[in-house]
Amino acid sequence: MKKSLSAAAAAFGLVSIGLAPAGASARQASSEAPTSGASSSYTPPPVSWGACKAPSLVKAGAQCGYVTVPLDYAKPKGAKIKLAVSRIKHKTPDAKKQGIMLVNPGGPGGSGLTLARLGQWVPNGGGDPYDWIGFDPRGVGDSLPSLACDGNYFGYNRPDYRVTKAGTERQWLHKTAGYSKACSKADGARLLPHMKTVDNVRDMDSIRKALGEKQINFYGFSYGSYLGQVYATMYPKQTRRMVLDGVVNPKDVWYDANLNQDVAFDANMDTFFDWVAKNDATYHLGKSGKAIKKRWYAMLDKLAKTPADGKIGPNEWTDAFLNAGYYVFGWEGDAEALVAAFKGDFGPVTDLYDEANGSGPGSDNGYAVYLGTQCSDVAWPTSWNKWKADNTRVAKKAPFETWANAMFNLPCTSWPVKASNRQAPRVDGSKVGPILLISETKDGATPYGGALEVRKRFPKSSLIEGVGGTTHSGSLSGIACTDDKIATYLLSGKTPQRTRGQGHSDVKCEPVPQPAPGPANALTESASDSGRAHGHGKGHGKKRHGMPQDLRAQLQQAASSTR
Structure with missing residues (x-):
């Protein structure tokens, strides 16, 4: 018999979060299916244009x-x-x-x-x-x-994404319910x-x-x-x-979209590992993508037992390389971070993680708004057993980010505003x-x-x-x-x-081309510098004439910081 998440939480000694946001009633979000020609009677005043800050x-x-x-x-x-x-x-x-x-x-x-x-x-x-x-x-x-709800939510030493035992499940159910509760009490909760x-x-x-x-x-x-x-x-x-x-x-x-993402990301990571192997003259990590992939997962398991530098555990390891599944732009920096990590230097991996996951007040703004929209657009499954079964099934063939993605979205099961739209x-x-x-x-x-x-x-x-x-x-x-x-x-x-x-x-x-890294001595440049902001990187040959790196980095941040 499947239990709802709130029942599972109660069994674990947790509190089910079902609070209305501060200053709001406990009503559910109203159903708002788009209607052709729909219009609002509201007309805003004209914009008073002035100077920008950025x-x-x-x-x-x-x-x-x-x-x-x-x-x-x-x-x-x-x-x-x-x-x-x-x-x-x-x-x-x-x-x-x-x-x-x-x-x-x-x-x-x-x-x-x-x-x-x-x-x-x-x-x-x-x-x-x-x-x-x-x-x-x-x-x-x-x-x-x-x-913004909790600027320290993505701090180091979170529970392992891979919920292989009940204790880990309990930790994540508690952590995500706590984030939902923090959002219900946030200054912007009326939104x-x-x-x-x-x-x-x-x-x-x-x-x-x-x-x-x-x-x-x-x-x-x-x-x-x-x-x-x-x-x-x-x-x-x-x-x-x-x-x-x-x-x-x-x-x-949105639920199925995330499961489909997991499969696609896993395939793209295989493509990344193959690219690293293709450029073994530069990276020296192995001439087979499968062999490099095996080393990557071996490091994942090692970090689960003993985090590097006391903070880079399996979650940080996964998140640091997430952009490799999104884009080819930062592959050189990602590969250089791999090289450094396999030599015992996790500084570049730490840089990659920190760039994508800020800390401190307001740093979770993008994540809070992501959940605010995704959790209320359409109803999500509330049964933890369903989440566990679906993600276990997908993770068997696509292990790279399946559990990470699940935990990223799990606050939707305890979100303060429940979506009334079933579709x-x-x-x-x-x-x-x-x-x-x-x-x-x-x-x-x-x-x-x-x-x-x-x-x-x-x-x-x-x-x-x-x-x-x-x-x-x-x-x-x-x-x-x-x-x-x-x-x-x-x-x-x-x-x-x-x-x-x-x-x-x-x-x-033709697609955005895979980068062509320089010779091995190019690795004398700091891996963290070359991977910073996951821009175009070096070694692409003739100069591109697309948007500048800072705009591309902003698009990447919008996507990857919100999964």
Whole structure:
């Protein structure tokens, strides 16, 4: 007989967390399935533009401000919150302006304020006709209020992700329930009943209204692709052009999506290990990917018994290499960290972990908002036995991040606001014009099947496939085949010709290339320096002309810090 998580928690002597957030009633989140043509009666005041704080925005000549929106769109005259927005104005004559381009980096929980800079990295002047609008979604970054619950949650010496015995299960059930309780008492807890995807989509439409525009253009990465799907469903007449890169599968929101990720990430780690072996002349870790993989897992087991430097245990070891499953950009730094660790130096691994997992007040902002959205969008299984059975099954064939991903999302079983929707919001793109979809074949975070599903639901869409690639949301990386088509679409609205039938892409392009490391003496450079921010790394040959490393790092942070 399966027990619910609360029953399991009680059996372990834990407290079930079912509190309403401070200042809110105990009601469940209301069901809000998207409806075509849905609109809010609320119209925000215009943005009062001023100076930005971020140096990169100041340097780019951006303007910053706030959009005031309802906390609860069902009560447009009620309490208000503020969304931080940024703008870099169009570079064409006013007569050739094509409107606003909102940008979202993903997450949920990723800050998008500095992504107003993205337009200048679209080739051939493709970004010039637009006002590029960055924004921090509700609860994120500079938006008011922001949500953060426990800045020390990702500290060292957490229980092993792999729940192989009841004691570990109990520790994780207690830890995740404690985080949920901390969120119910956080300063931004009044946001919790109002953090669903549809709330964020309504915020996007409020930004449109505040800027006096009839339509939006949108560039969404990762979870941002789902925002685009739902916006187009709810507001088809307000949807002009969309580029969706790293495409979320609307069928799998969100429990199944994480299980599918686990399988895709595991395959990508095998590709990474094979690449390290291919470059054995540089790394000297073995000429077989399987042999290097075996060494990696042997180290995992060793660290479970004795953490390196007293803090790098199996969880930190796993998390430090998570980005290798997301992107090829940081593979050199990852490989150099492996080299150092196998020689007994865990400094580079520590650097990789610390870069992705901050500590201190507010450092969990992205994670808190991630849970705020994912946990309330659609109901999650509440039975720990189901979680354990499903993840045990998946971990047998895909052990790399399965249990890590499960524990990352486990607070959803004790979250203060319970989702009343049993199914994901409906996505229907039949009423919008051409949009552009981008996905690499072996994308780990948003597996390729999601792009195929969205292509089917948006009959005027075109899908660009980075054939065989493992990089997530890798557009504007200097791949002419992909980036030039983005530019053409943004300038003219023309997408690549859609081919007949389903289950395939419309254009096949080369993927973001795997790096080509330098000779062995290149390892004299600090591994932590070369891996920092998981940028393009060194040794790629001719200079790329895609977005700069700091913007790419921001996209990566939005994805990897929120799984």
